[in-house]
Amino acid sequence: MLRALLYLRLTSLKNQIISRAKRLRQLKYLLGALVGGAYVYFLFFLNFGGASGSRGAARTAATQALAALPSPEALTQTLPLIAAVSAVLLLGIVILAWVIPSNSRGLRFTEAETAFLFPAPISRRTLIHCKLLSSQFSILFTSLFFTLISNRWTFLGGNALTHAVGWWFVLSTLNLHFTGAALTLSRLVEGGVSPLRRRLTVLGGLAVVVGLTVAWVWRDLRAPDAEDFAGVAPFTAYLLGLLDHGVLGTLLVPFKFVVGPFLAPDARTFLFALAPALLVMLAHYSWVLRMETSFEEASLAAAEKRSATLASVREGKRVFASTHTHTHARPGPFYLGSSGRPExxxxxxxxxxxxxxxxxxxxxxxxxxxxxxxxxxxxxxxxxxxxxxxxxxxxxxxxxxxxxxxxxxxxxxxxxxxxxxxxxxxxxxxxxxxxxxxxxxxxxxxxxxxxxxxxxxxxxxxxxxxxxxxxxxxxxxxxxxxxxxxxxxxxxxxxxxxxxxxxxxxxxxxxxxxxxxxxxxxxxxxxxxxxxxxxxxxxxxxxxxxxxxxxxxxxxxxxxxxxxxxxxxxxxxxxxxxxxxxxxxxxxxxxxxxxxxxxxxxxx
Amino acid sequence: MIEVSGLTKRYGGFTAVRDLSLAVQPGEVLGLVGPNGAGKTSTLRCLAGIIPATAGNVRIAGHDISTDPVAAKRALAFFPDEPRLFDYLTIRQHLNFVARIYGVADHEAIAGPLLEELEIADKADQLPGELSRGMKQKLAIACGLLHRPSVMFFDEPLTGLDPLGIRRMKDSILKRAREGAAVILSSHLLHLLQEVCSHVLILKKGEKIAHGTLPEISAQFANGESIVSLEEIFIRATGGSEH
Known part of the structure; x- marks a missing residue:
């Protein structure tokens, strides 16, 4: 069955590439491609080469400033902090997935997919695999795009390959987490748990973590004083002390595992970082597969909503796809008589x-x-x-x-x-x-x-x-x-x-x-x-x-x-x-x- | 009322309508039929002034659509196959808007009975998003009829309507024709044409292959048979294929 789904994805991708190549015969698309290509080249590829790149003259001032920032010694001091802060960011994203869940985030099927796949003799587990497989295409593309951006952050070390793989780990794990969260929430809804109760539970858990961290800081770690703000090094040391120990430190460990490959400064560290990141990802995969719950209804609603939103954007009624839909009638802004200027x-x-x-x-x-x-x-x-x-x-x-x-x-x-x-x-x-x-x-x-x-x-x-x-x-x-x-x-x-x-x-x-x-x-x-x-x-x-x-x-x-x-x-x-x-x-x-x-x- | 001579519409090298001439008098209903891609919609859109004709003349209520489009458009109404409505305007606000565009002074006096006739009066303060497909179609019709047009063009008017809606639509078209409107409608539903139209024009690959009253067309393709259905006429006239 997965072969058929893979065929669907690859054929769709191939046809999309062919149709885009064909339309380049029209002047409007050809000009657009030339200008867009030049923009992308000047924005990303001119500087591509990472830390070892030698095209210094072409670099922008911002890139040069970033490249000039850390010395190797400073790098060893800064990287753990970057890892901890990245882990905190990931934690925030994950919390949002639970507090403000999106029906479409975890179970992103298109209308065509729901029409063909849902009535087909396919098990729910295979459908989930299909969804995960589908999302890999966009994750791979996004990873490459992010690599183009992050490859200019030469202070991180690493190279294009480690960055691409790192991004792939981060995005894939997040995607698995969103899917798992969506399935878990579907099960909770089926079990009669209200959205308010769910939010209160998540926020309550978060409050407990914050409370325990504050209590731990109060008891074991001194409160920040003027010396901690005296420079980058003491401030970094203080923050690391806060983020690497206690309840928060423990909570951030899996998130640090996830960002580990991306932040690896060299090949050896990268290889060592792969196993923990893979472990977290496999744990998520196992969690998603164990969630035997009904998600079809939510997916159908999400697909229809997305389709309507996209149609609205295409008709020029909205600039951004996320703009909320206006659905209520209201009185006219002023009295409009039958006669007068039609404008x-x-x-x-x-x-x-x-x-x-x-x-x-x-x-x-x-x-x-x-x-x-x-x-x-x-x-x-x-x-x-x-x-x-x-x-x-x-x-x-x-x-x-x-x-x-x-x-x-x-x-x-x-x-x-x-x-x-x-x-x-x-x-x-x-x-x-x-x-x-x-x-x-x-x-x-x-x-x-x-x-x-x-x-x-x-x-x-x-x-x-x-x-x-x-x-x-x-x-x-x-x-x-x-x-x-x-x-x-x-x-x-x-x-x-x-x-x-x-x-x-x-x-x-x-x-x-x-x-x-x-x-x-x-x-x-x-x-x-x-x-x-x-x-x-x-x-x-x-x-x-x-x-x-x-x-x-x-x-x-x-x-x-x-x-x-x-x-x-x-x-x-x-x-x-x-x-x-x-x-x-x-x-x-x-x-x-x-x-x-x-x-x-x-x-x- | 509708006078067309030598109408031609080309898209690049493709000719959608070729040298079409016709006339529809007040009270007549002309059915435009033909296989897919025969040029029916292009013809209607040229007649309504939506798209410019490549060649030929179109006169609506005595006004040339290319040289005096405002006067010509004041006399006509075009009903597309899909109702095109504004998402943010209620039924009543749609009519208010259209009344101002066409300068319909007594629009409230006209709108009330019109909404009653179309059975959407109780939905007057609802947005299109809250209406069914049939209701939307009725709203589009109400907007088109508000300025009492003397010329009407219907493109597949029965699409998406339920049986009762189809009956009402047929009655509505006939009522306007009896009141003196000249009507052209395109449809694949031949039984509709048989019931509603006084005249039929068959198009194939942009060219007129038959035009006249139903008895005249029947006689043209009867091959000696006494009773021939419009479906049979259509198949004989078009050769039974799009090509």
């Missing part, structure tokens, strides 16, 4: 598809909190409060820039989300530009609201001192803030038009990215890179005329009419330029959408 119908519809907290009431509340909070900040004169004011102001500015520049990639309540409905959209009695304008209104409103909040916080908290205060007087600062606030919707609209325009001008590229869902291979990674780079170039080009005009105007007129008035004048001109660009983009892209042949373009 507002799209704003109304798309606001309904966002999270409930994107509304005017929340925006006003947040603005009020910022106003009250900043008042307290402004009245405080101690150095601490002044410093905090600067920090809050800078964070607000950075957050505003982040929302404005990267927000359009996340706020997808526009044509990108509605492209699967393109055939219905095209039957509406609307011009392309009307439809496109309507589609981008919701994300523009959301991003503008968020950016304005950040801007408000920054304007209220950032108060220049010294010579800066002479130039950036309060009226000038407010003129700048209001100017930025005024152009924000237009910059957001331009960003969104670029992204929506990409789906109209290159629908086949968009479709291939959407159809792939998350991940999807090196060629799709390359396509995404091309898109991001293209967007960056286009937005820079679009903002350049307005920015240059604004700077020239401020420089030329501030001597005559004052800085505040010059900024206001420049803002007006920038608004005119940006509005013109938005209108041109809407008109041109609208024409393109009208001519878009959804049947021939949206083919993978």
């Amino acid at each position: 507002l119908a799209f704003l109304w519809k798309n606001l309904l598809s966002t999270a409930t907290y994107f509304n005017l009431r929340v925006l006003a509340t947040a603005a009020a909190i910022i106003l009250v909070g900043s008042k307290w900040f402004l009245t405080g004169t101690t150095p601490d409060i002044r410093a905090a004011r600067v920090v809050v102001g800078m964070i607000s500015l950075a957050a505003g820039a982040y929302v404005l520049l990267l927000g359009p990639h996340l706020a997808r309540q526009d044509l990108r989300g509605d492209m699967p409905h393109a055939d219905i959209l095209k039957t509406y009695p609307l011009r392309g530009w009307e439809l496109l304008l309507g589609q981008i209104l919701a994300p523009v409103a959301i991003l503008t609201g968020l950016t304005w909040l950040c801007l408000l916080a920054a304007a209220l908290t950032l108060q220049p001192t010294g010579r800066m205060a002479l130039t950036f007087t309060p009226p000038v600062l407010w003129a700048i803030a209001l100017g930025i606030a005024a152009v924000t919707p237009f910059v957001g609209a331009l960003q969104l038009l670029i992204l929506n325009g990409a789906t109209i001008i290159f629908p086949a590229w968009f479709h291939s990215l959407r159809a792939a869902g998350p991940g999807g291979g090196i060629e799709l990674m390359g396509q995404r890179l091309i898109f991001v780079f293209g967007q960056f170039i286009v937005i820079l080009t679009a903002l350049l005329p307005a920015s240059l005009t604004a700077l020239a105007l401020i420089f030329a007129t501030q001597w005559l009419i004052g800085a505040t008035a010059a900024i206001a004048l420049a803002t007006l001109v920038v608004l005119v330029v940006l509005a013109g660009e938005v209108w041109c983009a809407l008109w041109w892209l609208g024409e393109r959408f009208d001519r878009l042949d959804v049947s021939s373009e949206l083919r993978p």
